[in-house]
Amino acid sequence: MDHFHYRDRDLYCEDLPAAELADRFGTPLYVYSASAFVDRLAELHSAFAALDPLVCYSVKANSNLGLLKLMAGHGSGFDVVSGGELYRVRKAGGAPSKTVFAGVGKTDEEIREALRAGVMLFNVESEAELEAIDAVARAEGVKAPIALRVNPDVDPKTHRYISTGKKESKFGMDVDRALLAAESVLGMRGLAMTGLHMHIGSQITSTEPYAHASARAAELVDRLRGMGHEITWCNMGGGFGIDYRGGESRPIAEFAEVMVPVLRETGCRLAMEPGRSIAGNAGVLLSRVIFTKQSGDKRFVIQDAAMNDLIRPALYEGFHRIWPVRVPEGSPSWPDDFEAPIPGTEPRDVVGPVCESGDFLAKDRALPPTARGDLLAVFSAGAYGMVMASNYNTRPRAAEVLVQGSEATLVRRRETYDDLLGPELDVPS
Numbered sequence: 001m002d003h004f005h006y007r008d009r010d011l012y013c014e015d016l017p018a019a020e021l022a023d024r025f026g027t028p029l030y031v032y033s034a035s036a037f038v039d040r041l042a043e044l045h046s047a048f049a050a051l052d053p054l055v056c057y058s059v060k061a062n063s064n065l066g067l068l069k070l071m072a073g074h075g076s077g078f079d080v081v082s083g084g085e086l087y088r089v090r091k092a093g094g095a096p097s098k099t100v101f102a103g104v105g106k107t108d109e110e111i112r113e114a115l116r117a118g119v120m121l122f123n124v125e126s127e128a129e130l131e132a133i134d135a136v137a138r139a140e141g142v143k144a145p146i147a148l149r150v151n152p153d154v155d156p157k158t159h160r161y162i163s164t165g166k167k168e169s170k171f172g173m174d175v176d177r178a179l180l181a182a183e184s185v186l187g188m189r190g191l192a193m194t195g196l197h198m199h200i201g202s203q204i205t206s207t208e209p210y211a212h213a214s215a216r217a218a219e220l221v222d223r224l225r226g227m228g229h230e231i232t233w234c235n236m237g238g239g240f241g242i243d244y245r246g247g248e249s250r251p252i253a254e255f256a257e258v259m260v261p262v263l264r265e266t267g268c269r270l271a272m273e274p275g276r277s278i279a280g281n282a283g284v285l286l287s288r289v290i291f292t293k294q295s296g297d298k299r300f301v302i303q304d305a306a307m308n309d310l311i312r313p314a315l316y317e318g319f320h321r322i323w324p325v326r327v328p329e330g331s332p333s334w335p336d337d338f339e340a341p342i343p344g345t346e347p348r349d350v351v352g353p354v355c356e357s358g359d360f361l362a363k364d365r366a367l368p369p370t371a372r373g374d375l376l377a378v379f380s381a382g383a384y385g386m387v388m389a390s391n392y393n394t395r396p397r398a399a400e401v402l403v404q405g406s407e408a409t410l411v412r413r414r415e416t417y418d419d420l421l422g423p424e425l426d427v428p429s
């Protein structure tokens with residue numbers, strides 16, 4: 001099922017018209033399709049079934065409590081990178097025993113909390129971190145289950161800001177260092193190395209880097225076992241790319257095709273940490289046009305979603321398809337190709353109200369004529385959208401709504417100005 005689709009000229013999320021959601025909950029508004037989350041989880045499970053997989057949904061992509069609850073209810077595990085994310089997972093009823101904890105800078109306090117919660121694996125990113133976890137675990141009288149995060153030195157051919165598996169990355173350890181570290185783990189009483197971890201980057205749209213990484217992983221599992229480590233988990237991270245423009249992603253089954261035969265040889269269970277490939281196309285951001293204007297030859301659409309709501313265009317030159325919620329006559333209800341000329345459109349910059357020239361959602365984008373009050377939909381906004389939102393310009397963060405069939409549940413209300421005062425303290429005069 002196509003979770004977001006046009007019926008005639010109106011955008012729907014599952015069985016609900018997007019315009020109705022915008023009227024009911026206000027804009028800007030993040031709209032998520034529950035079925036999109038659940039279907040994608042099922043697709044991952046079935047593609048990798050031969051490896052008895054545990055999908056650890058990467059909370060950083062979208063940490064809305066309602067969504068975490070939905071995922072936990074469907075048996076998902078979680079990938080967290082902070083004490084805060086672990087706290088949210090637990091609040092949502094997620095099982096720590098299905099939760100992996102990554103991050104290059106875990107504090108002793110976070111390590112202790114995670115140990116007490118009983119996380120499934122710490123993904124360890126440096127020698128210094130091994131020592132820290134060992135010390136905390138011994139003080140707690142337990143053994144911490146760990147996996148070394150190894151950089152297989154493959155180029156994932158993605159944006160440089162979201163490439164992580166190269167030798168020179170701040171994440172993980174290169175293979176040689178990891179092997180030395182693995183030797184030293186044998187002498188650490190607070191650690192039990194039960195897994196191997198890799199994550200090579202994000203928004204990866206070819207299978208080749210995964211084929212390389214899987215081969216390296218299989219080799220390494222052998223070597224670690226040779227040293228005496230009982231490796232039972234192979235965690236290949238996240239990173240599967242999605243369609244932002246349309247047509248660039250690969251089906252999950254194609255990634256599985258290159259990974260499964262290699263990893264099956266290890267006899268390990270597969271853990272994975274998909275974020276974007278689950279959440280990305282399960283969400284859209286709805287906005288309402290405030291004004292239109294022309295400056296020189298440029299036409300601007302000023303709408304109420306800004307860089308504080310969705311920073312990907314400003315930060316990574318991220319491309320998000322934008323199309324009216326109700327498409328006017330004379331334009332296609334859904335263009336086949338957003339980068340080719342589209343009849344009934346003119347190039348426009350879609351910008352927000354924030355006081356920065358970098359506050360844009362799209363530049364020179366083909367859009368049908370729009371007027372004050374019209375609604376726009378910004379697609380593929382379910383991952384790294386709301387989680388990266390801020391209150392810049394003292395703008396309340398958007399509401400989030402979860403749609404299932406013809407039911408809409410508000411899973412986060414729009415912030416009020418009072419919410420924005422937060423824990424800030426009045427300075428005594």
Ligand SMILES: Cc1ncc(COP(=O)(O)O)c(C=O)c1O
Pocket residue numbers: 058061079102164199201202203237238239240273274275276277383
């Ligand atoms: C260690 C780790 N796991 C999982 C993810 C999730 O990646 P993605 O959203 O691309 O699936 C990331 C982010 O790149 C990550 O750094």
Ligand SMILES: N[C@@H](CCCC[NH3+])C(=O)O
Pocket residue numbers: 060162202203312316383384
């Ligand atoms: N925030 C990035 C992805 C970060 C990947 C996290 N390791 C994006 O929006 O594309």
